[in-house]
Amino acid sequence: MDLPDKDAPLPETLSSAGKAETLHAYREMLRIRRFEETAARAYTRGKISGFLHLYIGQEAIAVGTRLAMQQNDRIVSTYRDHGFALAQGCDPNACMAEMYGKKTGLVGGIGGSMHFFERDKGMWGGYAIVGNHIPIAAGHAFAAKYLGDDAVTICFLGDGAVGIGPTHEGMTLAGLWDLPVVFVVENNRYSMGTPLERTLPAADITSRAPGYGMVGDRFSVEDPFQVRDRLGAAIKRAREESQPTLIEILTYRFRGHSMSDPAKYRGKGELEAFRASDPFERVNRALRELHGMTEDELEALDEEVIAEMDAAADFADTSPQPDPDHRFKNIMIEGEG
Amino acid sequence: MPTLQIREAIRDAMREEMLRDDRVFLMGEEVGHYQGAYKCSQGLLEQFGEKRVVDTPITETGFAGVGIGAAMCGLRPIIEFMTFNFSAVAFDQIINNAAKIHHMTGGQFSVPIVFRGPNAAAHMLGSTHSQAFDAIYAHIPGLKVVSVATPYDAKGLLKSAIRDPNPVIFFESEMMYSVRGEVPEEEYLIPIGEADIKRPGDDVTLLCWGQSVPTALAAAELAQEHSGLSAEVIDLRTLRPLDTEAVIASVKKTNRVVIAEHSWPFGGVGAELVDRIQRLAFDWLDAPVTRVCYDDIPFSYAENLEHLSIPQPEDIHAALRQVAYRD
Numbered sequence: 001m002d003l004p005d006k007d008a009p010l011p012e013t014l015s016s017a018g019k020a021e022t023l024h025a026y027r028e029m030l031r032i033r034r035f036e037e038t039a040a041r042a043y044t045r046g047k048i049s050g051f052l053h054l055y056i057g058q059e060a061i062a063v064g065t066r067l068a069m070q071q072n073d074r075i076v077s078t079y080r081d082h083g084f085a086l087a088q089g090c091d092p093n094a095c096m097a098e099m100y101g102k103k104t105g106l107v108g109g110i111g112g113s114m115h116f117f118e119r120d121k122g123m124w125g126g127y128a129i130v131g132n133h134i135p136i137a138a139g140h141a142f143a144a145k146y147l148g149d150d151a152v153t154i155c156f157l158g159d160g161a162v163g164i165g166p167t168h169e170g171m172t173l174a175g176l177w178d179l180p181v182v183f184v185v186e187n188n189r190y191s192m193g194t195p196l197e198r199t200l201p202a203a204d205i206t207s208r209a210p211g212y213g214m215v216g217d218r219f220s221v222e223d224p225f226q227v228r229d230r231l232g233a234a235i236k237r238a239r240e241e242s243q244p245t246l247i248e249i250l251t252y253r254f255r256g257h258s259m260s261d262p263a264k265y266r267g268k269g270e271l272e273a274f275r276a277s278d279p280f281e282r283v284n285r286a287l288r289e290l291h292g293m294t295e296d297e298l299e300a301l302d303e304e305v306i307a308e309m310d311a312a313a314d315f316a317d318t319s320p321q322p323d324p325d326h327r328f329k330n331i332m333i334e335g336e337g
Numbered sequence: 338m339p340t341l342q343i344r345e346a347i348r349d350a351m352r353e354e355m356l357r358d359d360r361v362f363l364m365g366e367e368v369g370h371y372q373g374a375y376k377c378s379q380g381l382l383e384q385f386g387e388k389r390v391v392d393t394p395i396t397e398t399g400f401a402g403v404g405i406g407a408a409m410c411g412l413r414p415i416i417e418f419m420t421f422n423f424s425a426v427a428f429d430q431i432i433n434n435a436a437k438i439h440h441m442t443g444g445q446f447s448v449p450i451v452f453r454g455p456n457a458a459a460h461m462l463g464s465t466h467s468q469a470f471d472a473i474y475a476h477i478p479g480l481k482v483v484s485v486a487t488p489y490d491a492k493g494l495l496k497s498a499i500r501d502p503n504p505v506i507f508f509e510s511e512m513m514y515s516v517r518g519e520v521p522e523e524e525y526l527i528p529i530g531e532a533d534i535k536r537p538g539d540d541v542t543l544l545c546w547g548q549s550v551p552t553a554l555a556a557a558e559l560a561q562e563h564s565g566l567s568a569e570v571i572d573l574r575t576l577r578p579l580d581t582e583a584v585i586a587s588v589k590k591t592n593r594v595v596i597a598e599h600s601w602p603f604g605g606v607g608a609e610l611v612d613r614i615q616r617l618a619f620d621w622l623d624a625p626v627t628r629v630c631y632d633d634i635p636f637s638y639a640e641n642l643e644h645l646s647i648p649q650p651e652d653i654h655a656a657l658r659q660v661a662y663r664d
Contacts, residue, residue, distance in 0.1 A: 124409075136406035138406060139405055142403050
């Protein structure tokens with residue numbers, strides 16, 4: 001994988017974007033990054049338990065995807081779901097409170113970090129059994145086609161999910177039935193602690209696309225506008241032609257698989273090389289070099305976002321736990337629905 | 338009153354519900370052009386078209402998951418498993434998605450879906466095709482589990498299952514699709530969660546469901562004829578939620594219980610019944626509750642070995658005599 005270094009020319013997708021949209025995208029990426037850092041601190045302080053999988057390094061994908069979506073489109077994602085929730089407009093207070101296991105959480109403290117759902121914001125999970133959301137996403141697309149609405153389902157999975165059965169079956173049905181869905185593999189190079197060289201029989205995951213009757217598209221993430229454009233084409237194909245697409249985005253996570261993973265399996269110099277190619281820093285550079293923003297202005301923005309996430313942590317910390325009876329709620333629905 | 342086979346009652350239930358509600362569709366292997374592996378969907382493709390009678394490739398986890406995803410969008414899928422043995426391949430979708438999504442989304446999504454098909458042993462199909470999933474699915478909070486033994490019950494309960502806002506596991510039987518019985522022409526529903534007294538009696542309560550219902554009824558006949566014992570045969574019809582009230586009412590009348598199960602003994606639905614009976618009617622019992630189950634082994638292909646593993650009317654008759662201290 002050839003990585004552009006930090007002084008490489010800015011990609012055209014980024015350099016051609018205006019200041020306002022660049023600043024908006026940067027702010028959203030910054031919000032995700034600071035949210036994740038806040039969550040990591042809360043985890044080390046014992047405020048968050050269970051599993052916590054951070055999205056740091058991959059933010060441009062969630063933000064770029066949001067830019068390509070329409071109001072009624074849906075995201076179906078994995079347990080590494082915080083970035084998508086924030087990009088979709090979920091309240092960071094509710095997201096943080098969910099991880100603290102509080103009543104005010106996104107799903108009332110029932111789901112935790114891995115099960116973020118907010119239906120009306122297009123945040124449709126939040127799935128934690130690797131690959132088992134692929135048929136679910138195909139099912140959402142099946143329903144859209146059945147009902148004749150124009151909602152497109154965008155389903156994210158990791159490179160670690162491409163070998164498991166439901167991925168194959170869900171993509172088979174999506175291709176067979178021409179369902180309006182976009183599958184996006186976020187290839188962050190590791191299936192937990194195992195590098196893709198030891199999990200993938202063929203390095204190019206999109207080489208499977210023709211076998212599923214889908215168009216494939218593969219690229220290294222550079223900036224959110226590139227993601228917007230590439231996914232936008234696939235979303236358009238889904239909406240207008242009811243054709244599914246398999247996209248592979250080469251990306252990198254800067255933290256371990258989860259908070260309990262020190263990520264000692266990385267090659268020497270690998271993390272540094274990817275940090276030098278961080279899309280987040282690239283957008284930061286565009287704001288400085290193309291749009292005249294100063295270090296002070298960017299620092300002020302950062303402080304504002306840090307304050308937002310600190311407030312989210314305070315909100316979560318001071319929120320009440322769920323009521324004892326709440327554990328019996330939402331298991332069975334009474335009557336005819 | 339017209340008589341129908343169970344397969345026809347199931348077909349009529351699906352047809353009526355598909356006519357009533359455009360959101361209802363049938364999906365599974367061979368349900369359309371082939372008319373159903375056991376002909377439960379005969380004529381439905383012709384009537385409703387490929388949009389609502391959807392043939393799938395052999396992809397149980399795929400189409401179970403598609404059904405769940407569609408249900409989350411407001412559709413009402415009926416997912417046919419050619420047999421519940423193949424639901425093992427879709428087990429993760431059923432227990433981790435169908436049973437959990439309403440709960441883990443804080444009630445934002447519901448999963449109104451029916452998974453239906455034949456369950457338990459048939460005839461000489463070998464170990465992997467001769468399994469009873471009763472206890473396995475009944476164990477999972479978030480699911481309802483129905484098991485039917487007559488055309489009347491099959492139709493009334495399947496219609497309720499399709500209308501139910503929750504995921505419902507609906508057990509049929511390969512051995513019983515041709516069983517005939519009276520089914521009213523006018524519409525009716527049978528509520529999920531209500532047992533049915535298939536034969537009233539006074540001396541012993543005989544609990545059964547699914548394939549064990551005809552076996553239990555035959556055993557009750559033997560007991561009456563040869564032992565002068567009057568068995569009250571109660572068909573549970575629903576395994577989750579269990580109609581504890583109906584069971585306990587009968588136990589308090591007869592003071593003796595035999596449970597006939599076409600499923601394995603370990604951790605079975607019968608074991609759950611024993612627990613409830615001893616907790617709720619301990620002082621009414623005159624004998625230990627007795628269970629007659631499959632042998633606790635994988636099934637064999639050979640006809641004689643298979644026959645020996647399945648409770649027969651004579652085995653249940655012996656159990657009825659035992660709890661009545663007739664030997």
